Amino acid sequence: xxEMNMVQALNSALRSEMHSDDRVVVMGEDVGQVGxxxxxxxxxxxxxxxxxxxxxxxxxxxxxGSAIGMAMxxxxxxxxxxxxxxxxxxFDQIVSEAAKxxxxxxxxxxxxxxxxxxxxxxxxxxxxxxxSPESLFIHNAGLKVVCPSNPYDAKGLLLASIRxxxxxxxxxxxxxxxxxKTDVPEEPYLIPLSEAKVVREGRHVTVIAxxxxxxxxxxxxxxAARHGIEAEVIDLRTLWPVDIDTILESIKKTxxxxxxxxxxxxCGFGAELVSLIAExxxxxxxxxxxxxxGWDTPFPYTLENEYLPLAHRITPAxxxxxxx
Amino acid sequence: MGFHIGSAxxxxxxVASAAAxxxxxxxxxxxxxxxxxxxxxxxxQGYIDNMYxxxxxxxxxxxxxxxxxxxxYRFASVxxxxxxxxxxxVGFSWAAKLKDEKIAVAVYLGEGxxxxxxFHTAMNFAGVFQTPTVFxxxxxxxxxxxxxxHQTAAKSFADKGAAYGVPAVRVDGxxxxxxxxxxxxxxxxxxxxxxxxxxxMLTYRMSGHSTSDDPRAYRSEQEVEAWQxxxxxVRLRKYLESNQAWSEKDESDCVEQLRTELKACIxxxxxxxxxxxxxxxxxxxxxxxxxxxxxQRQAEQGPRHKANH
Ligand SMILES: Cc1ncc(C[n+]2csc(CCOP(=O)(O)OP(=O)(O)O)c2C)c(N)n1
Numbered sequence: 220x221x222e223m224n225m226v227q228a229l230n231s232a233l234r235s236e237m238h239s240d241d242r243v244v245v246m247g248e249d250v251g252q253v254g255x256x257x258x259x260x261x262x263x264x265x266x267x268x269x270x271x272x273x274x275x276x277x278x279x280x281x282x283x284g285s286a287i288g289m290a291m292x293x294x295x296x297x298x299x300x301x302x303x304x305x306x307x308x309x310f311d312q313i314v315s316e317a318a319k320x321x322x323x324x325x326x327x328x329x330x331x332x333x334x335x336x337x338x339x340x341x342x343x344x345x346x347x348x349x350x351s352p353e354s355l356f357i358h359n360a361g362l363k364v365v366c367p368s369n370p371y372d373a374k375g376l377l378l379a380s381i382r383x384x385x386x387x388x389x390x391x392x393x394x395x396x397x398x399x400k401t402d403v404p405e406e407p408y409l410i411p412l413s414e415a416k417v418v419r420e421g422r423h424v425t426v427i428a429x430x431x432x433x434x435x436x437x438x439x440x441x442x443a444a445r446h447g448i449e450a451e452v453i454d455l456r457t458l459w460p461v462d463i464d465t466i467l468e469s470i471k472k473t474x475x476x477x478x479x480x481x482x483x484x485x486c487g488f489g490a491e492l493v494s495l496i497a498e499x500x501x502x503x504x505x506x507x508x509x510x511x512x513g514w515d516t517p518f519p520y521t522l523e524n525e526y527l528p529l530a531h532r533i534t535p536a537x538x539x540x541x542x543x
Numbered sequence: 544m545g546f547h548i549g550s551a552x553x554x555x556x557x558v559a560s561a562a563a564x565x566x567x568x569x570x571x572x573x574x575x576x577x578x579x580x581x582x583x584x585x586x587x588q589g590y591i592d593n594m595y596x597x598x599x600x601x602x603x604x605x606x607x608x609x610x611x612x613x614x615x616y617r618f619a620s621v622x623x624x625x626x627x628x629x630x631x632x633v634g635f636s637w638a639a640k641l642k643d644e645k646i647a648v649a650v651y652l653g654e655g656x657x658x659x660x661x662f663h664t665a666m667n668f669a670g671v672f673q674t675p676t677v678f679x680x681x682x683x684x685x686x687x688x689x690x691x692x693h694q695t696a697a698k699s700f701a702d703k704g705a706a707y708g709v710p711a712v713r714v715d716g717x718x719x720x721x722x723x724x725x726x727x728x729x730x731x732x733x734x735x736x737x738x739x740x741x742x743x744m745l746t747y748r749m750s751g752h753s754t755s756d757d758p759r760a761y762r763s764e765q766e767v768e769a770w771q772x773x774x775x776x777v778r779l780r781k782y783l784e785s786n787q788a789w790s791e792k793d794e795s796d797c798v799e800q801l802r803t804e805l806k807a808c809i810x811x812x813x814x815x816x817x818x819x820x821x822x823x824x825x826x827x828x829x830x831x832x833x834x835x836x837x838x839q840r841q842a843e844q845g846p847r848h849k850a851n852h
Binding site: 516519 | 607610661755756823
């Protein structure tokens with residue numbers, strides 16, 4: 220089985236699905252000739268031609284709006300937004316239109332499309348190339364939100380997303396793009412949406428993370444183990460609809476939870492997770508839930524390691540929750 | 544210094560246009576306009592500090608390199624999201640008009656930005672309300688890897704003015720004197736109450752989109768070489784030399800002096816402190832609310848990242 224980084228795994232998923240399903244088209248800024256600024260669509264233009272790999276003018280609302288139209292016609296568009304920070308000109312099309320088509324037409328129309336966008340910090344990108352806007356989309360009914368942490372999951376989740384009948388926001392942690400390699404099968408395979416994965420078992424405290432912060436959570440779990448604390452680490456993989464069963468099962472075992480995310484704390488997805496846990500597992504909790512997140516400031520440039528919820532901030536939170 | 548978004552090839556379009564604006568006029572940049580900012584009086588050290596994001600940077604290390612601003616120089620702020628500055632510049636110039644202040648506002652954009660919804664909105668408002676806005680399109684041929692021909696089916700970007708009732712012209716953007724003259728006339732008319740103008744400056748982006756881009760992946764050497772022949776700085780220099788206004792010696796003295804100054808600025812910037820943790824929590828609001836005070840306390844008292852002990 221070949222080793223791939225996340226960029227290669229995503230490329231492999233797109234290539235295989237474009238071969239097997241001619242409804243799939245890729246569109247966006249710089250996705251054609253040059254294969255995307257992160258090279259996720261590299262080679263596809265040459266292989267599938269300009270009708271299926273479309274370099275668009277610079278207009279996110281146009282990209283997503285026309286992808287919606289294509290999806291309504293029966294295609295399976297996979298539009299790319301160059302950075303999640305630039306998704307906002309398309310926000311209206313995503314949250315008011317794509318998200319609502321099925322509901323507002325009594326199921327007559329739907330928008331099966333996958334909006335791919337790199338997210339997150341760690342590349343010295345300042346606030347316009349580092350944000351994590353997942354909670355804005357989770358909050359708007361009708362959208363699915365996915366965020367893989369590694370190449371293997373990225374391929375299986377992207378294929379499942381393209382085959383899903385609802386619009387999916389597929390957020391790719393750009394810090395992981397080339398930093399992590401795993402074995403990735405050449406052939407297509409699916410990782411079902413809404414299935415989280417327990418990536419490390421433990422009995423004292425549960426850590427919930429996704430994307431690039433999963434690795435920080437794992438490093439913290441290693442650190443905590445040296446203090447005799449066994450942390451269970453859950454990679455959500457699909458953020459919404461979230462796999463509540465896996466979360467609750469873990470909380471029932473550990474009674475303690477730390478949620479980690481890059482986005483700002485207030486109204487971040489952690490707030491929803493902690494509420495769900497409080498509502499559904501209150502009597503199992505042995506300690507107040509803890510959120511380790513980005514601060515409620517814009518994402519800074521120079522101080523990004525001070526902003527991000529990295530292991531140096533997660534480890535003490537784990538110990539604190541475990542020893543409460 | 545982690546990143547740079549250069550202006551090689553576009554120096555005339557940027558600096559000669561800025562020079563054509565009066566001191567009372569304002570400039571809203573895209574992101575290749577640091578030459579305009581320096582022209583306006585930002586000290587080189589200020590620009591370099593911004594590139595380093597250190598504690599002396601007027602943006603307090605919060606922005607990526609080349610995302611400067613300079614209120615003392617009547618220069619607004621660089622924002623990455625393409626096109627956002629355009630309606631803002633319209634509103635800014637509109638406010639001046641409402642207050643009967645006779646200034647013009649120059650706003651820069653790349654030709655790629657003409658595809659953005661904000662461009663349409665800005666042009667439409669500028670036309671309807673006859674605002675004193677001068678739209679300066681740097682048509683440098685490329686929007687990262689996408690050629691100008693892929694942004695519009697119109698014959699030129701200047702053509703777009705007609706649809707909004709905004710008078711438009713095209714100018715050789717590598718001819719500093721032509722740029723100066725065209726922009727000066729447009730700005731004066733705008734300030735005098737004649738409404739907005741659209742100027743398409745034909746130029747070329749000589750290097751990659753930014754230091755993260757390798758343009759060899761999408762454009763030919765021949766195309767780049769052809770534009771090298773039209774280098775706007777060489778052209779202006781030749782013109783000045785033929786008029787005895789500049790010499791070989793002036794040139795080498797100038798380059799030498801700038802090199803020395805630049806080195807000193809870089810050294811100083813490198814030796815400067817990083818911004819404080821406290822600074823991260825400032826300017827979110829005018830006054831710090833309880834939750835930011837609490838988070839600041841956590842950040843200051845909590846464990847430090849290993850890289851910054
Ligand atoms: C809304 C938005 N979408 C995408 C980007 C990514 N991006 C940065 S620069 C650029 C190309 C801009 O081209 P153009 O407007 O022609 O200006 P130039 O870089 O050529 O000066 C793109 C697509 C962005 N910054 N903002």
